[in-house]
Amino acid sequence: MQRQIWLMLSGEDMDLGKFWDKYGLYVALIFMMLMMFSYSLPWLRVGVGQSIDLVFSPLVEIFKIPFFILIVILSALTGLYSSLIQKYTIDYDRMTEVQERMKQFQKEYREAQLSQDEKKIKKLDARRDKVMKEQLELSQQQFKPMAFILVLTVPIFFWLLFRLNQASTITLPYYGPQSLTAQIIWVIPAWMIWYFICSIALSQVIRKSLNIGGV
Numbered sequence: 001m002q003r004q005i006w007l008m009l010s011g012e013d014m015d016l017g018k019f020w021d022k023y024g025l026y027v028a029l030i031f032m033m034l035m036m037f038s039y040s041l042p043w044l045r046v047g048v049g050q051s052i053d054l055v056f057s058p059l060v061e062i063f064k065i066p067f068f069i070l071i072v073i074l075s076a077l078t079g080l081y082s083s084l085i086q087k088y089t090i091d092y093d094r095m096t097e098v099q100e101r102m103k104q105f106q107k108e109y110r111e112a113q114l115s116q117d118e119k120k121i122k123k124l125d126a127r128r129d130k131v132m133k134e135q136l137e138l139s140q141q142q143f144k145p146m147a148f149i150l151v152l153t154v155p156i157f158f159w160l161l162f163r164l165n166q167a168s169t170i171t172l173p174y175y176g177p178q179s180l181t182a183q184i185i186w187v188i189p190a191w192m193i194w195y196f197i198c199s200i201a202l203s204q205v206i207r208k209s210l211n212i213g214g215v
Contacts, residue, residue, distance in 0.1 A: 038154070045158050045161060045162075046158075046162060048154075048155050048158040048159075049158040049159045049161060049162025049163070050162065051155075052155050052156070052158065052159035052162075053159060053162060053163070056070075056159055056163075059073075060163065066168060067163065067168055067180060067191075068168070068170045068180070068191075068194060071160070071191060071194055071195050071198060072198045072202075074156055074160070074195075075195050075196075075198035075199035075202055076198070076202045076206070077156075078152075078153055078156065078199055078203075079199055079202045079203035079206045079207075080206050081149070081152055082145075082149050082153075082203065083203060083206050083207050083210060083212050084210070084212075085145050085148050085149055086145050086212065087210065087212045089141075089144065089145045089148070090141055090142060090145065091141065092212075094138075095138055095141070095142075098134045098135065098137075098138045099138075101131065101134070102131060102134075102135055105124070105127065105128075105131045108120075108124060109121070109124050112124060160191065160195070164180060164181055164191065168180070170190055170191075170194055172184065172190060172193065172194070175190075178190045180194070
């Protein structure tokens, strides 16, 4: 037993690919919780923001780019690396196959129920566990890249928070001119709404341009 533990810790008996396949979802969940927890630590949030500011500050101080335009640029950057990470960590061909099998299974099951074909329903029930297992694996596969994406995205958010006091206003549809720090929807500030609008829109363009499958 001690030797097995030592081999695992030393890496001599550890297949990282298998480890990630088996525990990647839990690693991603733990990492996401740590990232959310880090948001509540002002010293960490400000420290990371100051560090990132060494790279991004020329955009504000030298090139005088408006803050809402910076959000567009950063959301495009986020969309680009998020799409690339998903492209190389998700098997889209298998995802399409699983989704098609799931649709076919649901169609057959509905037809069997409508026709009250008990024999076919029992046969499909026997397949249900396999289909649901594939669907669960598919969901896990889609979730795992979040750990890598958060490593790059959270520092950007911390920098945006660090620079918000120096930000300007933005005009949003239905809301008109608003301070970027103003809470628009519940507790969600205007800058975050603008960031997500830009990120979602630009991500679709990027994914189409790179021929990356949808999630």
